[in-house]
Amino acid sequence: MDTWKQMMDWKRMAEEYFGDQFFTPNQNQRSTNNQNNESPLCNIYDTPQEICCVLALPGLNRTEDVEVMVDPFKLTVQGKLSLTLDSYHLSSEEFQLGAFHREIHLPERVLQEPVQAFYRKGLLFIRLLKDTRPGANQRKVNLNWVQE
Template structure:
């Protein structure tokens, strides 16, 4: 058995046990190496993040749902493609129901978010949260008497 495959199987088991994103994906690592679908590229400017997901076979905007939190996007939906009188012989892109969580490289604002679909690609534009202290949280210290 391939050592890389064994390691990725162990990683998936750990994430199933400990929760999503127990390990942070390596930046620049290709999605098929992580066995994630749909494929996603992340682009950024000093002010915004743009996530581009490959969604061939999306029939309507109602077939996909995008949820955003300050550090993560969740995209779920259903992709379908039927060719009358043909049967599927080989499949390289995933069809059917999917869910993909994308860890964002920086904190983003929850509003405004723009999303549009063009030529088989879903574009999601998010503004970076550049407020001073936006990436920090004060922790309250409790005094414990001995």
């Protein structure tokens, strides 16, 4: 039997079983930071001095609907997204609406102040300064002497 035909039959059966397209185009282009299909999606950009996180937040209505918290190696963004169109009902949903919570592990240590955040055209931009102080990534460990 033709190997290609067997593979296509298997693909068709998998799609019927899972109820969706089993092999999606560009499925390997997701960031390793987003393996669990977390939402909202986030891109991270950096320069020698700063890190900029850009999150896709369509449906953010007010600044009070989102909260941003910064740790030296982690950014946490949580809130609520909503989008309603009068006289329409939702028949297909591809981006998440409702409550969200996203933790983003940063590639380098950042300062917790100052932080700039602004929202424009459905995107939340968060600019963080890298902590470039000498020894900022090191912690001194206290050594306890044990007598035998």
